[in-house]
Amino acid sequence: MSGHVGRTMPNAYSRALKAHDDNNNEGIRLQKILAQAGFGSRRKCEQMITDGRVEVDGELVTELGTRVDPKKQHIRVDGSRVHLNPNHVTLALNKPKKVLSAMDDPKGRYTLADIIGDKYERVFHMGRLDYDSEGLILMTNDGELSQHVMHPKYEVEKTYIATIDGKIGGNVCRRLVTQGVQLDDGLVKLDHCAIIDANRDQTIVKVVLHSGKNRIVRRIFGAIGYPVRRLVRTQIGPIKLGDLKSGTYRVLSQVEVRSLQKEVGL
Numbered sequence: 001m002s003g004h005v006g007r008t009m010p011n012a013y014s015r016a017l018k019a020h021d022d023n024n025n026e027g028i029r030l031q032k033i034l035a036q037a038g039f040g041s042r043r044k045c046e047q048m049i050t051d052g053r054v055e056v057d058g059e060l061v062t063e064l065g066t067r068v069d070p071k072k073q074h075i076r077v078d079g080s081r082v083h084l085n086p087n088h089v090t091l092a093l094n095k096p097k098k099v100l101s102a103m104d105d106p107k108g109r110y111t112l113a114d115i116i117g118d119k120y121e122r123v124f125h126m127g128r129l130d131y132d133s134e135g136l137i138l139m140t141n142d143g144e145l146s147q148h149v150m151h152p153k154y155e156v157e158k159t160y161i162a163t164i165d166g167k168i169g170g171n172v173c174r175r176l177v178t179q180g181v182q183l184d185d186g187l188v189k190l191d192h193c194a195i196i197d198a199n200r201d202q203t204i205v206k207v208v209l210h211s212g213k214n215r216i217v218r219r220i221f222g223a224i225g226y227p228v229r230r231l232v233r234t235q236i237g238p239i240k241l242g243d244l245k246s247g248t249y250r251v252l253s254q255v256e257v258r259s260l261q262k263e264v265g266l
Contacts, residue, residue, distance in 0.1 A: 034049075050062055089251060091251055091252065095133075097133070097134055101125055101128035115247060126146045127149070127150055133218075135231075135232040139249070149236075156210060159234050162217055163202055173193035191208045202229065
């Protein structure tokens, strides 16, 4: 059986686990764990198990009804680790202008903590938006997820809608993508730039980039003589702002969390 050299035969391992289950009903059915982790419906997860795509502690499991303790045992689907911690929570928050991307402020300014309150323990923001910018901020108490999302290695794309002072043409967008702009801390290029609307006084553009440098979008356009009037972040990786109202937040679904984990190699 290619790809699984040196492993216990799947059915034998499944039977061993099931025999353990007959004497000990502790643990959670494997298909339920997978469904809770965002891999699809219970039926779809059962199919994944019978198709031989699921491993427990390095061994294939194909027996439906196998019970697993997710706190003690390691589960993988198609080789990727399944993360399921009931104490972990990840939030999408729509930051208004004049809110500090912090959990407290000695100057007494409004912060993210004032929006989410004290319902969730040790939740922290993954990245920032400057004081005058708006839009999507992700927050979590999952340290591993936070570290991966913010690490430059994983190049998580961020999407912004920027209102620019003055009228710019498509040639400016193309130049920012192909040539970039030299800032004090290095050359930066946009991954994507598209004009949504333009008139004599202002231009609305959609920009996508993976750089997480401070005030990067404002600095890019400012460097070529086009100050940013308004900046709204609408997407981080696979997570979209959608119709979330300004100054509110929502809890990400398991499917969304799983998609974010996959984006950053978890």
